[in-house]
Amino acid sequence: MTQQTKQIPVCSIILDEDIYPRKGIDHRRVGIFAENIRDGFAFDPIEVAPCPDKPDLYRLLDGAHRWSAFKSTGVEKVNAIIKDLDGKDPLLYAAAKAIGPKQLTEDEARDTARRAYSRNSSLNSADIGKAIGRARRTVDAYIADLRAVNQMGLDIKIFRMNRLGIPQERIAERLGIARTSLIYHLSKMAALPNSTNADLSKGFTVAQVAQKHGWTEPMVWSLALEGKNDQDRFKELGWGYCTWDKWEWNDCDKRFGDDWPGRIPAQMIGHILRCFSKPDDLILDPMAGGGVTPDTCLAMGRRCWAFDMKDRPETRPEIEPFHWDMSSDQGLLWPVSAKGKPDLIIFDPPYFDKKAADYDKKSISGLSRKAYLEFLAAFFILLKQNVKKTTRMAFINADWRDFQNKPAIEEKYKGGILLDDYLDVLKKAGWYHTHIIQAPMSSQRFNAGVVSAMQKKNILGVISRYVIVLGQEC
Ligand SMILES: C[S@@+](CC[C@H](N)C(=O)[O-])C[C@H]1O[C@@H](n2cnc3c(N)ncnc32)[C@H](O)[C@@H]1O
Structure with a gap:
């Protein structure tokens, strides 16, 4: 991860809600910081990263309250560290920074964990937990339902590829999972079609069953x-x-x-x-x-x-x-x-x-x-x-x-x-x-x-x- 410190215009910085872990700005805190600025107090530089789609703008990674205070007091340029996150998740990076001065609330932590996992399902609970200041188990509970949906998606892909006779090493490579993890998923394959088959035997059409279970029609035909x-x-x-x-x-x-x-x-x-x-x-x-x-x-x-x-x-x-x-x-x-x-x-x-x-x-x-x-x-x-x-x-x-x-x-x-x-x-x-x-x-x-x-x-x-x-x- 690289960085450089520069004076940049306050108006070239935005607060991107997509990567902001808190529910909102604490205006009392901004007020205190504004007083400090008027008294000549020097703050640590804020941290920003270039906006992916807008080359002239930077989005805040750390220092939303300081930045708001600078804006409200009419300061034109601020000292900022410009980060290149090198693939690191910006929301989790911002969350890790945010909990320095003040822990995320329960709502904020849960929401940040869910947003980060939804965007990147390969993140693990321990890494998310470290960033938001929560234990791995707590994160597991925050994202359990998302993970289940995702696992189902993965199981359906494995079921389809396995049914087409694609060898295990190619399935694992294609889906970016370890062979051991694939073997674990394959062990569940025999039971996977049970509920789909049950609906078919109740007389539902292939199209209805496919829609209900999130399968493709050809997969349901392969069972029917x-x-x-x-x-x-x-x-x-x-x-x-x-x-x-x-x-x-x-x-x-x-x-x-x-x-x-x-x-x-x-x-x-x-x-x-x-x-x-x-x-x-x-x-x-x-x-x-x-x-x-x-x-x-x-x-x-x-x-x-x-x-x-x-x-x-x-x-x-x-x-x-x-x-x-x-x-x-x-x-x-x-x-x-x-x-x-x-x-x-x-x-x-x-x-x-x-x-x-x-x-x-x-x-x-x-x-x-x-x-x-x-x-x-x-x-x-x-x-x-x-x-x-x-x-x-x-x-x-x-x-x-x-x-x-x-x-x-x-x-x-x-x-x-x-x-x-x-x-x-x-x-x-x-x-x-x-x-x-x-x-x-x-x-x-x-x-x-x-x-x-x-x-x-x-x-x-x-x-x-x-x-x-x-x-x-x-
Ligand atoms: C006529 S389409 C196949 C349509 C297919 N039978 C179907 O019904 O959907 C030909 C395909 O060849 C692929 N293709 C063309 N040149 C290729 C190459 N050199 N290597 C791999 N795929 C190629 C294209 O991407 C395209 O999807």
Whole structure:
């Protein structure tokens, strides 16, 4: 923790209630300090820290009464220690300073402990207690309910990740907890679904139960459908089963996955799982985006390892952050240890170049056509090197032609990437297709105005999308 002492304008200092541990200013005390200032008494410097969002202002860490007295007596500049707290919690630092001259009241201590823990649940009771002048046990009692809610949140995350078959060391690392603590939580897992199951057996719907218990719907589906075969799972989910090679839906199933650019229908993942995997198989989704694959795997009773460069630890702990990066010194790397190899890969990459604005700057959607195809070539080889000989891949893609604003007759051969381009790269990497299933996007994505403009110019849009299923044997 660093600090410097300076004369700074009184008006550049604010009292930020967010990090002030007391209920209010004691005006009698300010009055006494104001008298002292008029009598020429020199005070210790007050302590401040730069405001995080307002670079010209400082917020008080210690000396709220002295600062108020300076203001009331018209002093323009004061001696202040400017602290860099180096990650230390500012509220607890301010509380530790406040109890020097006068203990916090019971209300203030309780409130400060709760506020500090709510902002940072990794703080322990002993540290909070030291800062607010209370015993660890007293702090335990102050925050017991908050901790219970938080523990439940943690238990739900562990339950979800464990149910998806993510190994313990990765769960512990992802959630920032010790292995021993994870093992303790896992020992409670068998009992965790009891109340959820009880509500399901009373006839409440999956959506009602999910809302009541703060679970996601796919997690409740994973309990509600436990022990059922794929056919019954489809029936309960309300999905018809297409037994031919054209799968068509007008919309995504909103119960699975988040609102995400390029979101695919869960029904499509359901069909892929039903046709090309078995219950409890391990599914790998290397660019999982909004999480349709892990959610559908929960409902279909498959394990799933999912990765994406976009990290959302709170809402999507099961999607582990990983950037498939060709430009790194070591080239493309595999994210996990050699143990555990998937039975099926579901790969839904973003389009190249033209969709760059939808994703992160480092996404492969920012690559040129050439670089994108080179990435895929290297990526398919990497997949082959790290999976079993029997592992299949379902590669989801769509023709991407440069049709915007261009009559069909003017489109050039090299403008886009089409089905045969993908097949070429796949074959060269040793992946051979057994099925090309049509899974067109809804034509409803072109609204009436757009369709009429396309008709006038003879533009031919794209709604074709394919699920190419591949194995590794010729
Ligand atoms: C088409 S989206 C996947 C959508 C997903 N199937 C769904 O339905 O929500 C493609 C994802 O690839 C991710 N992505 C793109 N380039 C990546 C890279 N180099 N490494 C890791 N993730 C990447 C993006 O962040 C994006 O979430």
